[in-house]
Amino acid sequence: SSFPWPYLRSCAKLFLSPASQHHGDVRHSYIFDIFDGEEKGMGLKPICYDSWERREYLEFFRKTSIYMTVRIDITALYEAVKHRGLRLYPALVYCAAKTVNSHPEFRYGRDSQGNIGIWDRIDPYYTVPRKGAPGHFSMKLTEFCPDFSQFYHAFEKDYALTENCGRLLCDSTIPENICGISIVPDLSFEGFSFSGDTKEDFIPFAMFGQLTSDGGRITLPVGGEFSHAVNDGFHVSLFFRELEQNARELFR
Numbered sequence: 001s002s003f004p005w006p007y008l009r010s011c012a013k014l015f016l017s018p019a020s021q022h023h024g025d026v027r028h029s030y031i032f033d034i035f036d037g038e039e040k041g042m043g044l045k046p047i048c049y050d051s052w053e054r055r056e057y058l059e060f061f062r063k064t065s066i067y068m069t070v071r072i073d074i075t076a077l078y079e080a081v082k083h084r085g086l087r088l089y090p091a092l093v094y095c096a097a098k099t100v101n102s103h104p105e106f107r108y109g110r111d112s113q114g115n116i117g118i119w120d121r122i123d124p125y126y127t128v129p130r131k132g133a134p135g136h137f138s139m140k141l142t143e144f145c146p147d148f149s150q151f152y153h154a155f156e157k158d159y160a161l162t163e164n165c166g167r168l169l170c171d172s173t174i175p176e177n178i179c180g181i182s183i184v185p186d187l188s189f190e191g192f193s194f195s196g197d198t199k200e201d202f203i204p205f206a207m208f209g210q211l212t213s214d215g216g217r218i219t220l221p222v223g224g225e226f227s228h229a230v231n232d233g234f235h236v237s238l239f240f241r242e243l244e245q246n247a248r249e250l251f252r
Contacts, residue, residue, distance in 0.1 A: 073219055
């Protein structure tokens with residue numbers, strides 16, 4: 001089971017081509033295309049499959065996903081964004097994207113021929129509630145950059161566009177070098193999983209839940225989806241541990 005990236009990419013190709021989309025009197029200018037590993041400078045560095053240390057893991061676990069939910073402490077992050085008058089969601093998206101980009105084990109991908117490589121960069125692809133349409137959301141990409149202030153301002157601009165775009169996919173296509181991020185802010189959960197096809201991509205997916213305050217600590221449930229072909233328990237632990245660390249140290 002997995003998040004339905006292949007289906008969404010097919011929807012983007014079918015319904016959101018630049019030639020067929022208008023918004024009022026202004027034609028949208030879409031900048032993201034399906035990646036083949038070499039477009040727009042976002043390279044997919046190839047690996048030698050025959051000597052790849054994870055070859056036997058991929059061949060054995062290629063149809064296996066790992067789902068884990070961990071409650072992380074975000075007290076320092078929550079207090080810092082509140083003090084600065086910032087929003088929490090973009091800070092959480094940044095921390096998750098930084099965690100993924102910090103380790104090649106979370107950046108595996110395939111080119112158009114199915115060859116495995118490591119992406120130079122992974123961008124967050126996240127959900128945004130629609131204005132005036134309770135229960136509906138849209139999805140958007142914001143390019144990741146290490147500078148949080150720069151990322152935050154780009155995110156806020158993209159977020160404002162997305163909450164008014166009126167459709168599921170705000171961009172015309174969904175690149176391959178993305179980490180999916182979603183949020184259920186009104187629910188504190190202990191676990192989650194998708195039902196459907198086997199996870200085809202190798203990049204972690206993260207879901208944030210409702211904050212909980214207990215004894216002066218602010219905690220957040222985070223659900224993660226991982227491909228067992230490239231990630232084991234070691235990497236799952238690394239993801240949650242470093243996500244919490246990035247949240248704690250973002251404004252230090």
